[in-house]
Amino acid sequence: MSAVRGRGMFVTLRDVARLAGVSIGTASKALNRGGKLSDETRERVIACADKLGFRPNDLAQSLHRGQSFTVGAISNDSFGRFSMPIMEGLEECLADRSMSVFMCNATDDPEREARHVESLLGKRVDGIVVTGRRADLRRPLELHASGLPVVYVYSQTDDPAASCLLPDDRGGAVLACAHLAGLGRRRIAHVTGPERFEAVRLRRAGFRAALASAGLVADDKLTLSGDWSEAWGRAALEQLFKPRRRAPDAIFCGNDQIARGVIDGLRERGITVPADVAVVGFDNWQIIAEACRPPLTTIDMNLKQLGREAGRRLIELIAGKKHAGVHRLPCSLVVRASCGALPHGGNS
Amino acid sequence: MSAVRGRGMFVTLRDVARLAGVSIGTASKALNRGGKLSDETRERVIACADKLGFRPNDLAQSLHRGQSFTVGAISNDSFGRFSMPIMEGLEECLADRSMSVFMCNATDDPEREARHVESLLGKRVDGIVVTGRRADLRRPLELHASGLPVVYVYSQTDDPAASCLLPDDRGGAVLACAHLAGLGRRRIAHVTGPERFEAVRLRRAGFRAALASAGLVADDKLTLSGDWSEAWGRAALEQLFKPRRRAPDAIFCGNDQIARGVIDGLRERGITVPADVAVVGFDNWQIIAEACRPPLTTIDMNLKQLGREAGRRLIELIAGKKHAGVHRLPCSLVVRASCGALPHGGNS
């Protein structure tokens, strides 16, 4: 009765069996819809279980089965802007298989991450998903040769045997720039984040490729690296709109914050978006993209989808199917007003 | 050996005991630093455990103890801006007691929430934390009379027996407005969110109280309700700065997004912040507050602290100590540049 110990507060299978006047084994069979049993007994047991509010103890089940139907998810961005949609997708996918996820926040602290891994190992999770972008490749999880399946999503490790899932940054950039070129923009600039991010390099590669396919040249003076901030977006304009230089008619930004800075800066210079200059962002960070004036056309990395796919892959690994290597999932273009194309359909 | 089943992949206590040449009970004692045992045996067992990479099975431990050392955390804002810091604090507090937290995202869907509760109940969590602000009081969790301890944080229920933890919205508003009044502002406006939020009503009450203590009158024409957006912040200026009306010299905003809209709008009208008008926000949403020009002075709800306190309270409840009712924790003022006061110290 005491609240101190969970023990005794919960109805056990034994209680149900006793009330129904059957053996504990029979009660189990009845509730698991298995084995041979008279309908009458089965129903009686089920009725008793309902009456008592019986709920099987997952701990005991897991102990018996040697499988916990639980996976761990380790995030390194404090479940921020990027991890959260991934987690949502992951949870959704796993919930369908009635698995649950233990979320842990490591905030890029290796020691904290290690502690979480230990704890997950102790909980006998069936697998682990690691998320959280870093500029560089991360070291693989230290699993003490437990052979536990791991999927890295929005995160990449140098272990070639690992399974990594990433958005197709290059493809996303191509999408953005092809959109601009298709709208007739000929002089497209690229204002992006720090060089050390692989995403920056990939997006720039996409930018160049798209320009090339459109028969345009990527002027190196129009490709600027800075940090991921609005302030940088505004600052970059000074170099882009120098007095005696041909100004760009479109700017593809490395993320939405930069794009917002760019749009604000353009407005303050009396340059009209999208009439004079079209702007595309990257991330589809709703709170930012929709606050832009005009609302920002941008690239969505489909992170939720990425999370769902990570779940699917983890399930496969748990089931014994091996696969390794880096996989990239397509991004998509979300059209708002900053390029002048009319939004088709329901992007709010 | 197969990866399909966890069973067999992990080292058990039996394996350790066998290798060390002791009984399984002895091995347990050795590893739990308990009971009477020769140092020699203890060390030998520990050495063997290390060698084999033994890690006790928490499932088995929990089953035995009737306590899982795990709590559930249910968020209703998809672990967004508000839940995440709370979760961080909670996790931190519980990790100190080597408890872990099962995070679930219910996204304000009662059915989904119910499923999560069922699942947590099945996992025999020792308690549950519910988070996620709503405009109105939420119904209490349906726990089937399990007597499981629950703490509502940044969330409030109508059950008077429940333990609820909230930021002191009213006090936060007082802090903000006293700051403005202390800086010599005499005509302070309030641009805030939808009436239906209790937080809006409380913050307005604080606004009025602070003005009254400063000997100022809260002009009803200067108190405007809208939505939580930047657009509303800009729009509100039209009413605040009507041609033949005395303009405010300070604006206390209901959240940081509104404040950002206000600051942008003021700049576009040629009104200087903070020289002409001082602005204070609410939330200390860093990405927004720091992107303002000038950076936004705002109220921090100390959500991480709130989460930590929720953890503490949950622990108490689990230990059998009863407490109920609504508790509010103080907010604090984060000084940046939007009020003209010099930032003292390290708010980046």
Added chain:
DNA sequence: GTGAAAGCGCTAACAA
């Protein structure tokens, strides 16, 4: 169709 019993991995009470 139903009951008895072993066992998942661990802890703790009791024997030796």
Added chain:
DNA sequence: TTGTTAGCGCTTTCAC
């Protein structure tokens, strides 16, 4: 000081 054993709540095999 160490070993033996019962049992946490459940599933499953094997008798009856």
